[in-house]
Amino acid sequence: MISIKNLHASIGDKEILRGINLEVKAGEVHAIMGPNGSGKSTLSSVLAGREDYDVTEGEVTFNGKDLLELSAEDRAREGLFLAFQYPVEIPGVSNINFLRTALNEIRAYHGQEEMPAKDFLALVKEKSKLVELDSKLASRSVNEGFSGGEKKRNEIFQMAMLNPKLAILDETDSGLDIDALRIVASGVNKLKSKDNATILITHYQRLLDYIVPDFVHILYKGRIVKSGGKELALEMEAKGYDEIKKEFEIAD
Amino acid sequence: MSLVADNKSAVTQTLLDQLQSKSSKVAFMPDAEIISAIRYLEDKGIPNNKHEDYKYCNIEAVLRKEFKSVEQAFNELTKADIAPLKIDEAINLVVVNGNYNEALSEKMIVKGLTVKSLNELSSSEKGLLSSQAKSDTDALIALNTAFTGNGLFLQVDKNNIIPMPLHVIYVNSGNSSNVTNTRNFVNIQASAEATLIESFYNIGTAKVFSNFVSEKFVGENAKLTCYAFQNEGALSYSVNTNQVRINKYSNYTNNTFTLSGELVRNNHNVVLADSNCEAHLNGLFISNGTQQIDNHTLIDHQMPHCESNELYKGIAKDKSVGTFNGKIFVRKDAQKTNAYQSSKNILMSDDATINTKPQLEIYADDVKCSHGTSTGKIDTEALFYLKARGIGEESARKLLLQAFAQELIDKIEIPSLQERVLNLFEKAL
Numbered sequence: 001m002i003s004i005k006n007l008h009a010s011i012g013d014k015e016i017l018r019g020i021n022l023e024v025k026a027g028e029v030h031a032i033m034g035p036n037g038s039g040k041s042t043l044s045s046v047l048a049g050r051e052d053y054d055v056t057e058g059e060v061t062f063n064g065k066d067l068l069e070l071s072a073e074d075r076a077r078e079g080l081f082l083a084f085q086y087p088v089e090i091p092g093v094s095n096i097n098f099l100r101t102a103l104n105e106i107r108a109y110h111g112q113e114e115m116p117a118k119d120f121l122a123l124v125k126e127k128s129k130l131v132e133l134d135s136k137l138a139s140r141s142v143n144e145g146f147s148g149g150e151k152k153r154n155e156i157f158q159m160a161m162l163n164p165k166l167a168i169l170d171e172t173d174s175g176l177d178i179d180a181l182r183i184v185a186s187g188v189n190k191l192k193s194k195d196n197a198t199i200l201i202t203h204y205q206r207l208l209d210y211i212v213p214d215f216v217h218i219l220y221k222g223r224i225v226k227s228g229g230k231e232l233a234l235e236m237e238a239k240g241y242d243e244i245k246k247e248f249e250i251a252d
Numbered sequence: 253m254s255l256v257a258d259n260k261s262a263v264t265q266t267l268l269d270q271l272q273s274k275s276s277k278v279a280f281m282p283d284a285e286i287i288s289a290i291r292y293l294e295d296k297g298i299p300n301n302k303h304e305d306y307k308y309c310n311i312e313a314v315l316r317k318e319f320k321s322v323e324q325a326f327n328e329l330t331k332a333d334i335a336p337l338k339i340d341e342a343i344n345l346v347v348v349n350g351n352y353n354e355a356l357s358e359k360m361i362v363k364g365l366t367v368k369s370l371n372e373l374s375s376s377e378k379g380l381l382s383s384q385a386k387s388d389t390d391a392l393i394a395l396n397t398a399f400t401g402n403g404l405f406l407q408v409d410k411n412n413i414i415p416m417p418l419h420v421i422y423v424n425s426g427n428s429s430n431v432t433n434t435r436n437f438v439n440i441q442a443s444a445e446a447t448l449i450e451s452f453y454n455i456g457t458a459k460v461f462s463n464f465v466s467e468k469f470v471g472e473n474a475k476l477t478c479y480a481f482q483n484e485g486a487l488s489y490s491v492n493t494n495q496v497r498i499n500k501y502s503n504y505t506n507n508t509f510t511l512s513g514e515l516v517r518n519n520h521n522v523v524l525a526d527s528n529c530e531a532h533l534n535g536l537f538i539s540n541g542t543q544q545i546d547n548h549t550l551i552d553h554q555m556p557h558c559e560s561n562e563l564y565k566g567i568a569k570d571k572s573v574g575t576f577n578g579k580i581f582v583r584k585d586a587q588k589t590n591a592y593q594s595s596k597n598i599l600m601s602d603d604a605t606i607n608t609k610p611q612l613e614i615y616a617d618d619v620k621c622s623h624g625t626s627t628g629k630i631d632t633e634a635l636f637y638l639k640a641r642g643i644g645e646e647s648a649r650k651l652l653l654q655a656f657a658q659e660l661i662d663k664i665e666i667p668s669l670q671e672r673v674l675n676l677f678e679k680a681l
C-alpha cells in the first residue's frame with residue numbers, strides 16, 4: 001500500500017523528520033505513538049502533501065506511484081485520506097457542497113461521471129448514520145462552530161464518504177467522550193477491509209482497545225525508534241517514554 | 253501660482269472647454285446653478301491624489317491620460333442592444349449616454365409611480381434638483397451639474413407600494429472617447445415603498461468617463477431598497493455619487509456589486525436626517541488586471557435612535573487596487589445611535605493592493621459604534637483542507653471565494669439579478 005523509505009523533512013532549517021521507514025500493506029492497521037512534538041502530525045502532513053514542509057531526502061511509494069511527486073489533491077484522489085488532528089473551520093462552505101465537490105472531483109480523476117444527486121444524498125444518509133452524525137451538521141458550514149468531538153466525527157464521516165485506500169487518523173480519539181470514541185472506532189472498523197489500510201496516530205491505548213493494531217511504532221525525534229505488536233502500546237502506557245527518551249536522546 | 257496648480261487647472265480647463273463646445277445647454281438646470289458649478293470646478297479643479305478624499309483615486313490623472321480630447325460622438329442604440337440587459341421581473345427603463353430614452357424603455361402604468369425626464373419637471377419639482385447633491389461640495393457633482401444629461405425623475409407618491417422592482421439601465425455608447433454626465437432624482441414620498449435596480453453598462457467602442465449623480469430622497473416611514481449593478485467593462489472610468497437623505501422611520505438599503513470597470517469610484521453619502529430611521533450599505537467587488545475600485549461612504553447621523561450598517565467586501569486580483577473609506581458622523585443630537593461598519597478583503601496576488609480607512613467622528617455620548625477591517629490572503633489552511641479531500645487548487649479557491657462573497661450575494665432578493673451577479677462573479681474568479 002505505502003512504503004516510506006528514509007524520509008527526511010524540514011521546515012525552514014529545522015529538520016523534523018529524520019529518516020522514517022515504514023511499510024504498510026493492504027488490510028493492516030498500524031498505530032504510531034510518541035511524545036508531543038516527536039513529528040507524528042508532520043509525518044501525516046508530509047504524506048498528505050502539505051507544502052510548508054520540504055522533503056530533503058527519501059522516497060514514498062503509494063500503490064506503485066511516487067507519492068511525493070503528486071499534488072495534495074491527487075494524493076487524495078489516489079486514495080489517501082488524512083483525518084486532521086485539528087480540522088479546519090471553513091465558514092460559508094456547506095459540508096454537503098464540500099463533500100459533493102470532493103467526491104465528484106475524485107470520480108472525475110478516475111474517469112467516472114458525477115454521482116447523481118439522489119445517490120449522493122442516499123450515501124450521505126447512510127454514512128452519517130455510521131458515525132451517528134447529526135444530519136443537521138451536514139448542511140452547516142464545514143466544521144464551523146462544531147464541538148471538538150463533532151469535528152472529529154465529521155472527519156470520519158468524510159472518510160466514509162470518500163472511501164480511501166489508506167486512512168491516516170491523526171489523534172482522532174482526542175477530545176472524544178467514551179461514547180463518541182466507541183462510535184468512531186466502530187465506524188472505522190466497519191470501513192476496514194482487506195483492500196484498505198489504516199494508520200492510527202494516538203496517545204492512548206484506549207483507542208487501540210477498540211481498533212486493534214497489527215503493528216505499533218514509536219516515533220521519537222523524527223525517527224521510528226521502536227516497532228512491535230499491539231503489546232508495545234500497553235508497554236508504553238505502563239512505562240511512559242522515559243526509557244525511550246534516555247536510550248535515543250539525540251543532540252539537536 | 254505653482255506649477256502643480258497650473259497643471260491641475262489646465263486639465264480641468266481643457267475638459268471644460270471641450271464640453272462647453274460640444275454639449276447643448278441644460279434647459280432644466282437654473283443658470284445660476286450652472287454658473288456656480290463651473291466656478292467651483294475652475295477654482296478647485298478635478299480632484300487628484302493630493303485631495304484627501306481622492307488619495308487613492310486620481311481622477312485628474314485619468315482625465316489627463318485617457319481623455320485628452322473628448323468627441324461626444326455616440327452610436328444609436330436599438331431595442332436589440334438593450335434586450336440582454338433587461339431584468340425580467342422588473343420595469344426596465346433606459347438612460348443612454350445620460351439621457352432618458354423613452355422609446356427604449358418599457359411603458360407601464362403603475363399607481364402612484366411617476367417616471368419622466370428631467371426636462372419634463374414642473375417648476376416645483378425642479379426645485380428638488382441639487383437639493384441633495386450640491387455643486388459646492390465636490391468637483392464631480394459640479395461637473396455633473398454643469399453638463400448634466402436629460403436624466404430620469406422617479407417618484408413614488410405617498411402611501412404607494414410599487415409591486416415590482418424598477419430597473420434603470422444606464423448605458424453608454426460612445427464611438428470615440430467621451431464624457432457622460434448622468435443624473436437622476438428618486439423621490440420616495442411618505443409611507444411609500446420601492447425597489448430600484450440601477451445597472452451600469454458601456455456598449456460603446458470607446459473610452460468613457462461616466463460621471464453619475466443620483467439624488468435620492470426617502471420620506472417619512474418610506475422604504476427604498478436599491479441595487480447597483482456595475483459592469484461597465486474595461487473601457488469605462490466612472491464616478492458614481494449617491495446623495496441620499498432619509499427621514500423619520502424610513503428604511504434605506506443599498507447593495508452595490510462591482511464586477512467590471514477600469515476605474516469605479518463610488519461616493520455613497522447618506523444623511524439620516526430625522527430620528528428612528530435606518531440605512532444599510534453593502535458592497536462587493538472583484539477586480540483584476542489594473543482595475544481600481546474605490547468605495548467611499550459617508551453616513552451622517554443627525555438625529556437620535558437611528559441605525560446604520562455597512563458591510564463591504566472585496567477580492568483584488570493581479571495588480572488591481574481596492575479601496576474602502578467609510579466615514580461615520582454622529583452629530584451631537586444623534587443620541588442612541590447604532591452604527592456598524594465592516595470591511596473585509598482578500599488579496600489574491602502580491603501585486604494587488606487594498607486600502608481601508610474607517611473614519612468615525614462621534615459628537616454624541618450615548619452611542620454604539622463599531623468598525624472593523626480585515627485584509628488578508630486566502631486562508632491557506634482551508635485551502636489545504638479542501639485539497640486534502642481531492643478538490644483541485646482552482647475549485648478549492650473558488651469555493652473559498654464564493655463562501656467569502658455569499659453573504660452579500662444572498663442579500664439580493666431578485667432571482668434573475670442574483671443569478672446575473674453570481675454568474676459574473678464566478679467568471680471573474
Ligand SMILES: Nc1ncnc2c1ncn2[C@@H]1O[C@H](COP(=O)(O)OP(=O)(O)OP(=O)(O)O)[C@@H](O)[C@H]1O
Nearest residue numbers: 011016034035036037038039040041042043052085
Ligand atoms: N509549521 C511549523 N513551523 C515550525 N515548527 C513546526 C511546524 N510544524 C511542526 N513544527 C515542529 O515540529 C515538531 C513536530 O511537530 P508535530 O506536530 O509533528 O508533533 P506531534 O508528534 O504531532 O505532536 P503532538 O503529539 O503534540 O500532536 C514540533 O517541535 C513542532 O513545533
Ligand SMILES: [Mg+2]
Nearest residue numbers: 040041042085
Ligand atoms: Mg500531532
